[in-house]
Amino acid sequence: MLKVFTMSLAIMSMAACSTFQTQRAPNQETKVVLKDQQGAKKEAPEQATSNGPKEITRVSPEDTAPNTQAKEMKEAVAAAAQHIQSTHDQHPREAGPVPADKAMGWLKNGNARFTKGFFRNDGAKAQDRHRLATGQKPHSVILSCSDSRVPPEVVFDQKLGEIFVIRTAGQALDNNVVGSIEYAVSHLGSNLIVVMGHESCGAVKAALSSLQGADMGSPALNALVADLKPRLQQYASTTPSENVAHESWSNVDGVAKELIERSAIIRDAVASGDVKIVKAMYHLESGNVEWR
Numbered sequence: 378m379l380k381v382f383t384m385s386l387a388i389m390s391m392a393a394c395s396t397f398q399t400q401r402a403p404n405q406e407t408k409v410v411l412k413d414q415q416g417a418k419k420e421a422p423e424q425a426t427s428n429g430p431k432e433i434t435r436v437s438p439e440d441t442a443p444n445t446q447a448k449e450m451k452e453a454v455a456a457a458a459q460h461i462q463s464t465h466d467q468h469p470r471e472a473g474p475v476p477a478d479k480a481m482g483w484l485k486n487g488n489a490r491f492t493k494g495f496f497r498n499d500g501a502k503a504q505d506r507h508r509l510a511t512g513q514k515p516h517s518v519i520l521s522c523s524d525s526r527v528p529p530e531v532v533f534d535q536k537l538g539e540i541f542v543i544r545t546a547g548q549a550l551d552n553n554v555v556g557s558i559e560y561a562v563s564h565l566g567s568n569l570i571v572v573m574g575h576e577s578c579g580a581v582k583a584a585l586s587s588l589q590g591a592d593m594g595s596p597a598l599n600a601l602v603a604d605l606k607p608r609l610q611q612y613a614s615t616t617p618s619e620n621v622a623h624e625s626w627s628n629v630d631g632v633a634k635e636l637i638e639r640s641a642i643i644r645d646a647v648a649s650g651d652v653k654i655v656k657a658m659y660h661l662e663s664g665n666v667e668w669r
């Protein structure tokens with residue numbers, strides 16, 4: 378049975394940074410009181426995504442992942458401040474406060490919440506807009522398809538300021554896409570890059586038909602599928618797999634590889650050990666994100 382809890386909490390959040398210059402996050406102080414419907418106090422985890430007194434209603438007491446993410450954010454900020462201090466002289470970029478592995482854990486937890494229908498209520502209120510108005514520090518960059526069924530903020534249950542998203546049909550690459558990822562990595566401190574495809578991708582299907590000689594009907598559409606075609610060449614004469622799943626994975630694999638090849642900024646960031654590129658596939662029916 379679901380219980381509804383009301384949390385009253387006050388948090389001093391990390392100060393937002395300049396858009397073009399990262400800076401160490403200040404110390405945070407957290408005071409949290411959690412009450413159930415009868416008013417009995419309970420222990421509550423910190424919510425680093427909050428920055429002032431607020432009311433939060435949780436849909437399930439078992440769904441602790443949102444609070445886990447917030448608490449870990451606070452810990453990550455402190456750890457990153459120490460890390461930046463110790464490595465500033467060696468690396469041209471300053472790693473953001475959230476290590477890649479932790480960011481990936483948050484995305485996995487968020488996807489689990491999405492599939493269960495338990496969404497965070499924090500992180501999207503006026504005070505959050507105010508906190509983020511002067512800067513951002515997204516923990517992850519996500520390159521995904523523009524398909525209306527695959528919005529990363531929804532399928533990962535992430536809120537304002539938390540993920541930097543680039544979407545093109547079929548994750549098609551061009552300099553604008555690569556440059557956008559470079560910007561997040563080099564200026565915003567994002568340490569995780571996710572390349573996410575999905576089942577039944579129309580762009581992948583179009584590129585497969587293009588391999589058979591089909592014309593897409595416009596120069597722009599032909600250019601889009603032309604970017605995908607080399608990554609699907611091995612399927613030029615085969616029967617498409619169910620939901621073009623194999624072909625979509627091949628596209629994702631190729632995009633991740635090309636990001637390294639095309640971008641010295643991304644390549645150096647990965648080589649530094651701070652930045653990771655991970656590959657993912659979204660399943661339309663289950664809502665699950667599969668990782669590689």
Ligand SMILES: [Zn+2]
Pocket residue numbers: 522523524546547575577578579580581
């Ligand atoms: Zn698609």
